[in-house]
Amino acid sequence: MSSTAILSVTGLSKAFGGLLAVNQISFDVHRGEIVGLIGPNGSGKTTLLNLISGALAPTQGSVRLRRRELTGLPPHRIARAGISRSFQLVRVLPSLTALENVMVGATFGPDAVWGAEAAAIARALLERVGLGGRENAMPEAMTYIDQKRIELARALAADPQVLLLDEWLAGLNPTELRIGIALIESLHAEGRTILMVEHVMDAIRSLCDRCVVMNAGSKLAEGSPEQVLSNHEVIAAYLGDDHA
């Protein structure tokens, strides 16, 4: 199994003073897989994502991409190694056009594409996420889902080996949610490897091959969505002991 693991997280911990936000987490993400990272609010999902993307340095443990050690590297080195991410609260670049926003991913990512070539990649990706023809629009004048599309296209422009999505589907209305799920499904179909933090259960059921459940910083369960979502401990963690 570990032969096809692209991303390996081993014994990863993060302490903020006396608080263990992430406690000895280990799991693998395999090529072409969508892994869901779920758990109640405050269980450490985003912190774990921040440890993988380099926004935070782990207190203990390691993160490896294929066999390459990424633990403790600054975010720009991790991005260049092939891990791209979106942010929980959407982060577009307000003074750049939609096209330029997406070009950022291609220009400073692992392939360091520049000029007309980066523009061509960005144009194709805008088309892909449903923003064809909006190249020169400014992100501030766009709707929330369109800003999220830009962010996704920017992450994809780096042609990452692993894509980290932090609640990319949060805050979308039901119609937008369907579009969003279809978009991620199409990424799955083309063989992208994705690790996604998500709360939307429909999305987790329909998209994820596997789920890692976290509670209070620790790994509670791992398995297919059906398995983990019927697990008593998982239900107890989400809803309290009475419901389990």
Next chain:
Amino acid sequence: MIFPMQRREVIAVVASTAALALLAGLPLADDGFWLALAISIASYVAMATAWALFSGPTNYVSLATAAFFGSGAYVVSALAETAPWPVVLVAAALVGALLALATGLATLRLSGVYFVIFSFGLAELIRQLVTYYQTQVTGSVGRYIFVTISASEIYWQLLGLCAIALFTGWAIQRSRLGFALRVIGDDETVAAHSGIDTARVKVLLFCISGALIALVGAVMAPRFTYIEPQIAYNPMVSFQVVIMALLGGSKRLWGPLVGVIPFVLLHEWIAGRFPNHTHLLLGMVFLLVVYFVPQGVSGWLEKAWRRIRGESA
């Protein structure tokens, strides 16, 4: 916007080359008051443009201008009698760049007001160090500068520096470095997570900016004849450069240019008419400008230009 040179850019290059050639002819017409005024304007245009190269896109307000300017001047006082002039200039640029490198590595992790205060403290620290060195080691605080350079030659060199600063800014804007800077200015977190080494980009820009300002200090040094730390590291230089660049607008390459010219002219006029209240009146003018033209003269001009075009179209 980023790639092939557009017609507008070609026009801008041709127009600025012509303007430069025209300005270079000024010493032939007058070598007194107007030349002195032109030297003052050219030195501030070069410094404010160099300042905005770094501070415009990164939003790090640097008050270290005097540190670079003064160090450039001191390189001249130390080397001018022994080394040929081009070597002196190269040495000044290197000192400026190294100073920026050292401070950049130490301070660019600071943000906002902390960086402002540190950069100001740096200029003061260097001034005190030079004073200490001179009183302890050389025994006298001041130094004479004996360089036989005419005012016209200083003016031409400053014009050259203005051209270099503007060309450098233009070249950066078209490069990956310039693209990285725009991303950093918008959102540093996104920049880092997209693969930009934000610390390196900022330090590199600070070095380019520091080297250019040190060069202005070196070229201006012979004007002083006699320098001491109080003169070379005058903090007013730092403040005036910031005010001029903000007055013009630091988001456009030509912004500082349109800020410096009215500021220097106004300064001359007020200093001539009200010598005892110069800074008071300048301060009041600056308040009014910030209140009524917050986006700088360049932003105001662009808006006016769009309005004119909109009405005629």
